[in-house]
Structure formats: C-alpha cells, structure tokens
Amino acid sequence: MAKSKKFVARSTFLICPAELTLHLFSHTNHNQNKKAHKNGIKKPKSNRTRSLKGVDAKFRRNARFALAGSQKARLEQKAAAS
Structure with a gap:
C-alpha cells in the first residue's frame, strides 16, 4: 500500500503538512530582542x-x-506668620 499525504484541517481549508510548516514559519522573532535592547528599553x-x-x-x-x-x-500668609 502506497503512503498517502496526511492533510491537516485548518479552518475551512485542507493544508498539506509542507504548506503548514511554511505557514508556521512565515513570521519570526529573530533579532527583535537585540534591536529592542540596542538603545535600552526605557520606562516612559x-x-x-x-x-x-x-x-x-x-x-x-x-x-x-x-x-x-x-x-x-x-506668600501673604507666610509674610503674616513671620
């Protein structure tokens, strides 16, 4: 029996696992922390x-x-008191 691709249900669309990984890694937090701390995170x-x-x-x-x-x-109160 041939192996078949497994599909993952994602809202109303069926997404292939390869497409799912692309979807998951389309955004990254890489370097954001370094950029934020470059000039220091300051209090308002x-x-x-x-x-x-x-x-x-x-x-x-x-x-x-x-x-x-x-x-x-x-000032008037202070002058009257002294």
Whole structure:
C-alpha cells in the first residue's frame, strides 16, 4: 500500500503538512530582542503634572490665573506668620 499525504484541517481549508510548516514559519522573532535592547528599553518619562493638551482653553486660562492667585495668597500668609 502506497503512503498517502496526511492533510491537516485548518479552518475551512485542507493544508498539506509542507504548506503548514511554511505557514508556521512565515513570521519570526529573530533579532527583535537585540534591536529592542540596542538603545535600552526605557520606562516612559513621567512628568510632574499631566499635560493639559486637548483641554478646554477657557479652563486652562482660568487654572493659570487660579494658580497665580493661590501662590500670591501663600506668600501673604507666610509674610503674616513671620
């Protein structure tokens, strides 16, 4: 009796084992780790405060004035305490 090719069911298609191996090895992770570590994997830079990019302009303007006012009030408190 002659040997017959075994076929592997893959979704709705029948794939020959030779085609299956080609399918499996069409992508490789070779050299990706070396490339990633070439300049080092760095943590994302954390800033003191979150960016207000994309925030309503009126809100940003008011926040700036409020910050200046609270700094002024702190200086006055410090001057009164000493």
